[in-house]
Amino acid sequence: xxxxxxxxxxxxxxxxxxxxxxxxxxxxxxxxxxxxxxxxxxxxxxxxxxxxxxxxxxxxxxxxxxxxxxxxxxxxxxxxxxxxxxxxxxxxxxxxxxxxxxxxxxxxxxxxxxxxxxxxxxxxxxxxxxxxxxxxxxxxxxxxxxxxxxxxxxxxxxxxxxxxxxxxxxxxxxxxxxxxxxxxxxxxxxxxxxxxxxxxxxxxxxxxxxxxxxxxxxxxxxxxxxxxxxxxxxxxxxxxxxxxxxxxxxxxxxxxxxxxxxxxxxxxxxxxxxxxxxxxxxxxxxxxxxxxxxxxxxxxxxxxxxxxxxxxxxxxxxxxxxxxxxxxxxxxxxxxxxxxxxxxxxxxxxxxxxxxxxxxxxxxxxxxxxxxxxxx
Numbered sequence: 001x002x003x004x005x006x007x008x009x010x011x012x013x014x015x016x017x018x019x020x021x022x023x024x025x026x027x028x029x030x031x032x033x034x035x036x037x038x039x040x041x042x043x044x045x046x047x048x049x050x051x052x053x054x055x056x057x058x059x060x061x062x063x064x065x066x067x068x069x070x071x072x073x074x075x076x077x078x079x080x081x082x083x084x085x086x087x088x089x090x091x092x093x094x095x096x097x098x099x100x101x102x103x104x105x106x107x108x109x110x111x112x113x114x115x116x117x118x119x120x121x122x123x124x125x126x127x128x129x130x131x132x133x134x135x136x137x138x139x140x141x142x143x144x145x146x147x148x149x150x151x152x153x154x155x156x157x158x159x160x161x162x163x164x165x166x167x168x169x170x171x172x173x174x175x176x177x178x179x180x181x182x183x184x185x186x187x188x189x190x191x192x193x194x195x196x197x198x199x200x201x202x203x204x205x206x207x208x209x210x211x212x213x214x215x216x217x218x219x220x221x222x223x224x225x226x227x228x229x230x231x232x233x234x235x236x237x238x239x240x241x242x243x244x245x246x247x248x249x250x251x252x253x254x255x256x257x258x259x260x261x262x263x264x265x266x267x268x269x270x271x272x273x274x275x276x277x278x279x280x281x282x283x284x285x286x287x288x289x290x291x292x293x294x295x296x297x298x299x300x301x302x303x304x305x306x307x308x309x310x311x312x313x314x315x316x317x318x319x320x321x322x323x324x325x326x327x328x329x330x331x332x333x334x335x336x337x338x339x340x341x342x343x344x345x346x347x348x349x350x351x352x353x354x355x356x357x358x359x360x361x362x363x364x365x366x367x368x369x370x371x372x373x374x375x376x
Contacts, residue, residue, distance in 0.1 A: 036065065038063065038136050039064050039147050040133060040134045046127070049156045050157055051158055052161075055107040055108075058106050059105075063134045065102060068140070073141065074140075076139055078095050078135045080094075083119070083128060083130055098139070127153045131150070133147050160256075162185065164185075164193040169202035171204050172343070177212075193252070193254075197248070198248055214230065214232060216230050217253070218230050219240060224260075227255070227260050245264070247366075249265060268297045269343075272315065272316070273292040274317070275292060275313055277309060279308065279352075280311055286319040298366035302362045305359055310352065322346075325344070325345075326343050329342060333352050334352070334355070340371065343366075358376070359375070362374075
């Protein structure tokens with residue numbers, strides 16, 4: 001038993017010695033860390049920051065503790081930034097103070113706004129080189145240390161759009177400003193917008209807001225795949241994109257590259273077409289509404305008696321009148337054999353006026369936005 005106890009005692013002595021050795025080495029390592037030079041590290045050497053990314057990290061930085069030279073004193077930090085060559089004479093300072101968390105993160109909006117306010121005359125969308133450094137002050141002795149300068153190229157755009165709208169007689173809501181059709185922003189690349197839907201034969205352009213006609217984007221005079229930013233009437237000709245055939249389309253626009261693609265997807269725009277109004281057999285009743293025939297893609301026909309009165313053409317059954325309809329180009333429009341229409345939701349309630357009742361044949365061609373009334 002004594003021999004066994006002796007073995008345990010020896011083992012315990014060895015274990016305590018090993019722990020003391022490890023603890024000693026950890027103490028030396030921590031002490032050595034306090035003697036490391038003050039250095040600053042950035043997460044990247046190039047940043048393009050956009051306010052639409054908001055708080056997503058654009059630039060992250062971290063720095064070492066520096067040295068208090070064994071005094072045990074705390075250290076206070078100041079982060080500095082300025083344009084290359086200014087020698088930190090006209091930039092910014094962030095007084096970090098005493099902290100154990102030696103890091104800082106700038107979100108896209110914060111960094112873009114900061115640079116735009118600090119250097120208001122500098123151009124946007126142009127990379128410039130900025131210098132960063134950290135100054136450390138030992139609180140007990142007042143001694144200062146300065147990290148080596150770290151450089152990073154930064155471009156910013158405080159005016160990057162967060163919304164884009166379609167407007168024009170080719171679009172679902174026509175030239176109605178407050179009903180301009182919103183496009184969808186690409187959440188992986190915020191300068192890009194897209195929209196898929198039905199376009200009529202006609203024109204359109206892109207607005208930056210649904211409350212003002214300017215600024216907007218229009219088509220380049222020589223290349224319809226390019227967009228031109230038009231902040232004022234005098235900036236550029238109000239040249240719109242032309243849709244020569246109604247149908248389903250996908251529009252993709254990039255406000256940074258100033259490019260646009262308009263792709264015809266084919267298919268039919270409407271599967272039903274209806275007639276409503278006091279000139280029709282069912283009058284203004286949604287319950288007795290008259291449906292037209294659909295002999296071929298995007299073609300609708302009807303033949304029968306029309307009374308004296310008004311008529312328009314819903315494309316969907318919405319009894320609250322909120323759906324899309326085919327409207328006449330003018331109020332109380334006289335029916336002709338080669339007329340046209342506007343397909344939209346809301347806006348001017350223009351209808352055709354039947355002043356000569358009798359048997360009629362009506363033909364609507366969605367592809368070329370034509371409507372024909374033939375008196376039989």
